[in-house]
Amino acid sequence: MNTENVTFLDHPLIQHKISMLRDENTGTNEFRKLVEEIATLMGYEALRDLPLEDVEVKTPIETCMTPMIAGKKLAIVPILRAGLGMVNGITSLVPTAKVGHIGLCRNEETHEPEEYYCKLPNPIEQRTIVVCDPMLATGGSAVAAVDFIKERHGKNIKFMCIIAAPEGIDRLMKAHPDIQLYVGHLDRCLNDDAYICPGLGDAGDRIFGTK
Numbered sequence: 083m084n085t086e087n088v089t090f091l092d093h094p095l096i097q098h099k100i101s102m103l104r105d106e107n108t109g110t111n112e113f114r115k116l117v118e119e120i121a122t123l124m125g126y127e128a129l130r131d132l133p134l135e136d137v138e139v140k141t142p143i144e145t146c147m148t149p150m151i152a153g154k155k156l157a158i159v160p161i162l163r164a165g166l167g168m169v170n171g172i173t174s175l176v177p178t179a180k181v182g183h184i185g186l187c188r189n190e191e192t193h194e195p196e197e198y199y200c201k202l203p204n205p206i207e208q209r210t211i212v213v214c215d216p217m218l219a220t221g222g223s224a225v226a227a228v229d230f231i232k233e234r235h236g237k238n239i240k241f242m243c244i245i246a247a248p249e250g251i252d253r254l255m256k257a258h259p260d261i262q263l264y265v266g267h268l269d270r271c272l273n274d275d276a277y278i279c280p281g282l283g284d285a286g287d288r289i290f291g292t293k
């Protein structure tokens with residue numbers, strides 16, 4: 083597994099909240115809140131290299147030059163549906179971020195993604211792009227999403243997932259070795275239905291209360 087551009091976020095708060103997510107007794111309301119909180123904690127780490135610029139601010143004492151985030155150049159791109167659950171967690175850190183959407187759904191037999199929607203901020207090439215999806219399983223959806231973004235000239239791409247299987251990390255980093263991948267927890271493997279083990283089940287269904 084090529085882990086050169088992969089960051090495993092081992093913060094105890096992230097690990098604790100992921101364990102709560104996994105519990106089959108965690109209901110929709112709590113699940114949604116946890117996904118949002120984890121996205122905020124992961125975003126804090128994933129955005130630590132955002133560029134700063136010094137701006138002039140007048141304090142009650144004196145005027146000084148002090149650093150602020152340079153420009154408003156972030157795009158958040160959730161992979162529908164489950165990625166939507168992470169968006170508010172990241173916009174709570176960067177409220178001015180633009181949000182694009184990529185609609186992908188795994189075919190239940192082939193486990194390969196099928197596209198049904200793509201709308202991204204335009205132009206996107208100058209932006210830092212944070213793609214989010216709670217689950218990186220076979221990696222098919224992640225690779226397809228990054229393909230779409232690159233076709234539209236996106237360059238500086240970060241991918242945030244809460245739980246990843248080794249198979250997914252391998253496939254994504256082979257296809258797109260230039261992106262930065264942030265992983266909440268690395269799980270053991272995929273089962274015959276391409277679900278992550280131990281995982282948390284179907285993230286979309288658990289966020290939206292479907293099934």
Ligand code: PRP
Nearest residue numbers: 162163164187188219220221222223286
């Ligand atoms: C899930 C998940 C990822 C994808 C991961 O979405 O949210 O997008 O599967 O699997 P992969 O790595 O094997 O491609 P799903 O297709 O179930 O759609 P949903 O979010 O609408 O439920």
Ligand code: URA
Nearest residue numbers: 219277278283284285
């Ligand atoms: N999608 C999910 O929601 N969960 C998995 O375990 C795999 C793909």
